[in-house]
Amino acid sequence: SQQGEEDPQALSIQEGENATMNCSYKTSINNLQWYRQNSGRGLVHLILIRSNEREKHSGRLRVTLDTSKKSSSLLITASRAADTASYFCATDSLFYFGTGTSLTVIP
Amino acid sequence: DAGVIQSPRHEVTEMGQEVTLRCKPISGHDYLFWYRQTMMRGLELLIYFNNNVPIDDSGMPEDRFSAKMPNASFSTLKIQPSEPRDSAVYFCASSLGFGSNTPLHFGNGTRLTVT
Numbered sequence: 001s002q003q004g005e006e007d008p009q010a011l012s013i014q015e016g017e018n019a020t021m022n023c024s025y026k027t028s029i030n031n032l033q034w035y036r037q038n039s040g041r042g043l044v045h046l047i048l049i050r051s052n053e054r055e056k057h058s059g060r061l062r063v064t065l066d067t068s069k070k071s072s073s074l075l076i077t078a079s080r081a082a083d084t085a086s087y088f089c090a091t092d093s094l095f096y097f098g099t100g101t102s103l104t105v106i107p
Numbered sequence: 108d109a110g111v112i113q114s115p116r117h118e119v120t121e122m123g124q125e126v127t128l129r130c131k132p133i134s135g136h137d138y139l140f141w142y143r144q145t146m147m148r149g150l151e152l153l154i155y156f157n158n159n160v161p162i163d164d165s166g167m168p169e170d171r172f173s174a175k176m177p178n179a180s181f182s183t184l185k186i187q188p189s190e191p192r193d194s195a196v197y198f199c200a201s202s203l204g205f206g207s208n209t210p211l212h213f214g215n216g217t218r219l220t221v222t
Contacts, residue, residue, distance in 0.1 A: 031207035042111070042198055042213030043150075050208070088150070092207035099149040 004032070004072075004089035006101040014106050019076040021101040023089030024069075030092050032065060034074050037086045037100065046074075046087075081107045111214035113199050119220045125187040128217045130199030131180055136212070138205050141174055141184050142198040144216070150198070156182065157205065189221045 004023045013019050023032070031050050035043040049056045049065045049072065056063045062075040076083055086100040112131040120126055132139050140155040154164040159176040167174070171190070176182040186193055196218050200211040 029207065033207070033210065035211075040215070042200070042215045043211070044213070045210035048208065048210065090207075090211075096152070097150040 004091045004096070005098040006087065006089055008101060009099065010102045010104075012104040012106065013079055015079060015081055017079055019079050019083070019103055019105070021074050021087055021103070023072045023074070023098070025072075025089075025091045026070065027091075028067070032072050033090045034061075034063060034072075035088045035090065035097070037088065039085070043088060043097075076103075079103075079105045081105050111199055111201050111212050113197075113214035113217050115217060116215065117218045117220075119222065120189055121222055122190055123188045124221075125185065126189045126193075126219060126221075128184040128197050128199075128219070130182045130184070130214060132182070132199070132201030133203075133212055134180065136201035136203050137179075138202045138209075139176060139182050140200040140202075140211065141182070142200065143195045144198060145195045153184070186219075189219075191221045194219055194221050 004025045007022045029051055031048055033048045034046045036046050037043045047058050047063050049063050051067055060077045065072045084105045086102045088097045088100045090097050114129045137158050141153040142150050143153055144150045153166045154174045155162055156176045172186055174184045196216045198213050198216045200213045202209045202211050
């Protein structure tokens, strides 16, 4: 399966702290995407990283990819209450999403 | 761009009734996906279309589920007859092109409750 699995399942931090969540997958990929889902809403695309990239930045988001370990991490720096959401990774097929990491940022 | 539009936002129905969920993809997008999300199973792909043609419906749980895309701007997902275990949030998503370098654009879903 090319399904990505997020870890941890849930994460609770104080506003201003950094949040790190991880994604592991089983087969070789060309690209990996991260999505955010706010409560009661659909998923929103955050960032895409290609297999030949090791790190990518977008505002307060930093994504890393380690193809040798078949894993990716999403770092949110200086978290805000508005970052409270579930975060999902999706690998090549985009057909399969993991169960996500539920992030709570406490004001 | 209004994004992907789904209706209704909430649907409550009794077991055995027919349910129809609707989706309007982003104009110009040639791929449309239907997903189902539950706490237990996460986000599951049910079916996807390319240029209004169903490509893969292997995720459709059973014959009670059917999906159509009569034109590029409209798709429906029908459940007949509905059962309590169909209760979930159903999402429609569209994309321009297909592949892992193409982001999906999701609607805000239809929360279905079958009593």
